[in-house]
Amino acid sequence: MPAPSVAVVTDSTASLDPELAAERGLTVVPLQVVIGADAYDEGSAEATPERLAEALKEFRPVSTSRPAPAVFLETYRAAAAAGAEEVVSVHLSGEMSGTFESAQLAARQARNEGLRVECVDTRQVGVATGYAALSAADVADAGGSAAEAAEAAAARAAASSSYFYVDTLEYLRRGGRIGAAAALLGGALAVKPLLTIEDGVVSSLERVRTSGRALARLGDLAVAAAEEAEGPVEVCVAHLASPERAGQLADQLAERLAEQLDGREVWCTEIGAVLGAHVGPGMIAASVAPILR
Structure with missing residues (x-):
């Protein structure tokens, strides 16, 4: 009996290049960014990282919004109409966004209509979610089921490190993604915070005095995570409105992790407007995703 055809869905915070997503057959559901009184789909011409950074610098009101369950349901129905027998839907941490909940609600309705949908809460954000979605696509391409693809996505996300x-x-304080006390403490000490994703939420990792030291430490943390993986890894450096510093870090990691990268390039990208709204201009991130066999 042939394996079922499996479609892979993710959301725009996965930070996947549109061409890569299209090449791998992934469907990307956009979150929305609200600038002033206007709401835009992430990835649209009106919701670019540049426009978001400009709005934040000008202290204009910026917020974000999850996709409605109806949007996911239509996405799942479209996948079925295109021939998919099952769907795996891979999303950012449910602790930080209602996106996963929307996907779950839509999945229940889709199952009532006869389409099996497996939803994955990666408990990650950004590129770590993207790597998980790509792992799901690997399994689907190899003829695996939606359940197997979901298991692969969850395992990849759990093995990944984000700093x-x-x-x-x-x-982060404005968006409710970190406690107000932490925000006030950081400002009072004029420190540069290093953060990580732990148990699906933003967690304070270290505080250093200068941006130069922060970036150096960021590199050290990424190298340590890659070496701990004891096998090949994929690495991404992401930023908002800081391409030069991100490029320098990516070059350094490419050199320091040449053996673990095994010929792969360090992916360097600018995050979208939704994540950018919560971290602000100048953010630099390093994600390390072990390649699981």
């Missing part, structure tokens, strides 16, 4: 530096904790 990031922000110029200020204020944007």
Whole structure:
């Protein structure tokens, strides 16, 4: 009996290049960014990282919004109409966004209509979610089921490490992604915070005095995570409105992790407007995703 055809869905915070997503057959559901009184789909011409960074610098009101369950349901129905027998839907941490909940609600309705949908809460954000979605696509391409693809995505996400530096904790505080006390403490000490994703939420990791030291430490943390993996890894450096510093870190990691990368390039990308709204201009992140066999 032939394996079922499996479609892979993710959301725009996975930070996948549109061409790569299309090449791998992934469907990307956009979150929305609200600038002033106007809401835009992430990835649209109106919701570019540049426009988002400009709005934040000008202290214009910026917020974000999850996709409605109806949007996911239509996505799942479209996958079925295109021939998919099952769907795996891979998303950012449910602790930080209602996106996963929307996917789950839509999945229940889709199952009532006869389409099996497996939802994955990666408990990650950004590129770590993207790597998980790509692992799901690998399994689907190899003829695996949606359940097997979901298991691969969850395992890849759990094995991944995400570290990031922000110029200020204020944007995370405004969005409710980190406690107000931490934001005030960071400002009072004029420190540069290093953060990580732990148990699906933003967690304070270390504090250093200068941005230069913060970026150096970010590199050390990424190298340690890659070496701990004891096998090949994929690495991404992401940023918002800081391409030069991100490029320098990516070059350094490419050199220091040449053996673990095994010929792969360090992916360097700018995050989208939704994640950018919560971290602010100047953010630099390093994600290390072990390649699981």
